[in-house]
Amino acid sequence: MAPQNTERRRVLADAAIDVLGRQGVHGLSHRAVDERSGLPAGTASNYFRSRDALLAAAMDRVADLHHAEMEAAAALETAPIGRARLIEMLGLSLLAAADRNRIRYLAVCELSLEATRRPALLETLTAMNEASVRFTCEQHRALGLDTSVEDVRTLILLYGNALFGLLTGPPERITRETALTLAKALVDGVLGPSRSEG
Amino acid sequence: MAPQNTERRRVLADAAIDVLGRQGVHGLSHRAVDERSGLPAGTASNYFRSRDALLAAAMDRVADLHHAEMEAAAALETAPIGRARLIEMLGLSLLAAADRNRIRYLAVCELSLEATRRPALLETLTAMNEASVRFTCEQHRALGLDTSVEDVRTLILLYGNALFGLLTGPPERITRETALTLAKALVDGVLGPSRSEG
DNA sequence: CTCCTTTCACTACGATCGTTGTACTACTGG
DNA sequence: CCAGTAGTACAACGATCGTAGTGAAAGGAG
Numbered sequence A, B: 001m002a003p004q005n006t007e008r009r010r011v012l013a014d015a016a017i018d019v020l021g022r023q024g025v026h027g028l029s030h031r032a033v034d035e036r037s038g039l040p041a042g043t044a045s046n047y048f049r050s051r052d053a054l055l056a057a058a059m060d061r062v063a064d065l066h067h068a069e070m071e072a073a074a075a076l077e078t079a080p081i082g083r084a085r086l087i088e089m090l091g092l093s094l095l096a097a098a099d100r101n102r103i104r105y106l107a108v109c110e111l112s113l114e115a116t117r118r119p120a121l122l123e124t125l126t127a128m129n130e131a132s133v134r135f136t137c138e139q140h141r142a143l144g145l146d147t148s149v150e151d152v153r154t155l156i157l158l159y160g161n162a163l164f165g166l167l168t169g170p171p172e173r174i175t176r177e178t179a180l181t182l183a184k185a186l187v188d189g190v191l192g193p194s195r196s197e198g
Numbered sequence C: 001c002t003c004c005t006t007t008c009a010c011t012a013c014g015a016t017c018g019t020t021g022t023a024c025t026a027c028t029g030g
Numbered sequence D: 001c002c003a004g005t006a007g008t009a010c011a012a013c014g015a016t017c018g019t020a021g022t023g024a025a026a027g028g029a030g
Helices: A006-023 A030-037 A043-047 A051-076 A083-098 A102-115 A119-142 A149-168 A176-191 B006-023 B030-037 B043-047 B051-075 B083-098 B102-115 B119-142 B149-168 B176-191
Strands: none
Touching: A006 A030, A006 A043, A006 A051, A006 A102, A030 A043, A030 A051, A051 A102, A051 A119, A083 A102, A083 A149, A083 A176, A102 A119, A102 A149, A102 B102, A102 B149, A119 A149, A149 A176, A149 B102, A149 B149, A149 B176, A176 B149, A176 B176, B006 B030, B006 B043, B006 B051, B006 B102, B030 B043, B030 B051, B051 B102, B051 B119, B083 B102, B083 B149, B083 B176, B102 B119, B102 B149, B119 B149, B149 B176
16 A cells, blocks of 8 residues: 655655756666665655556645645745835745745746646645735735735736746846846836836 | 658657657657657667667757747738737737647647756757847847847746646636736736837 | 564566668669 | 658657555554
8 A cells, every 4th residue: 555654755756856957857767866865766656656646746835835835935024015015025036946945936836847748746736826826915915005806816927927937037037126127027027117116 | 770761850859759748758668659659669779879869850840840840930911010919919829838739838848857867958948048038139239129138038937837737737728818818928028018019 | 572564675577769780772884 | 763861650668657466574463
């Protein structure tokens, strides 16, 4: 029977994300995950009996990490903020994702593309996106911004994909400056130039 | 010796793009390209002796197609245009890429991600991007818009990646309406709200 | 202690992969 | 007509893949 040990499953899922980010979908195999995790050979195939299951585990784990990060970021900011501060927050978050968490978000890109062909992945991916939208909506309200749901959706779509551009482009373009420029373009473009400057 | 027959190389490269778009990088193999192209088994491995060469061929071909398409689109519009028309052009181009040419641009996304780990691919990819930037600059000038090089660069980065979002998201969101909304956000965000309405 | 169930490490199998090599075919100039 | 050359089809190699199975360890029940 397939073992349930959650801690090991987590370790394996993290290793899978690492492999995805570094070697891409083509590099993901049970054996590669075994090596990356440092666990004995055969362990990955033992916990996730198929490659599909491995992919799904990586996707789930990535969604969890993403949610945790969102909540952590939200906890830092509670008082109402203005347009300028919103841009800064978005820009810094963009930079962190492209720089510090580069490998993980590269894995997200790989998984997003893979989800195109795997309904199961697409499901948790869109769920993750919907959660982001809901969460960001609440967050905007808490910060005193009355952004519409549709605008938030557009903002998140553009944000996620500016990230893709940053990740796949020349690495030297991953700077605080570029990230802030992008964030400003996103916010100004979606919310309008300066409807509620504060 | 490796055969030079350009026509066959083109057919094989097109088949490789098709495989990339439909099955992803993981699905790309000499044999898969043979099947997709309808050519006899072994042909792909004959023309492109390694998988790397196959990937590079797909990348080159994609760049060629992209350039051809840009020039074709440019030929349709010669007189000066205003902000509104620019948004419409961008939006329709976005829609076409996500809908009509879906498979090909999915392949571009796969290749972009792969380029992260393959310097050779990254080279032609950034060359393709630079060409787009230069081309778009000239085009903007010809259309009576004085967009700065940096703004064009940002615009193209966001454009290319809004495309990623459209491609990887739920298919039902690929509509003329969404495309135009995105285009408007891009233009307004990068160029400012309405500095030179016309 | 003994038995039994659960968890785990490890092995084995067929299939497919990337790659290279070899034989057939269709032209070239003589 | 016959070499010689370039292009093509096809076969074969070891390596790796995805998956399933098997036997050992661990831990609780009687």
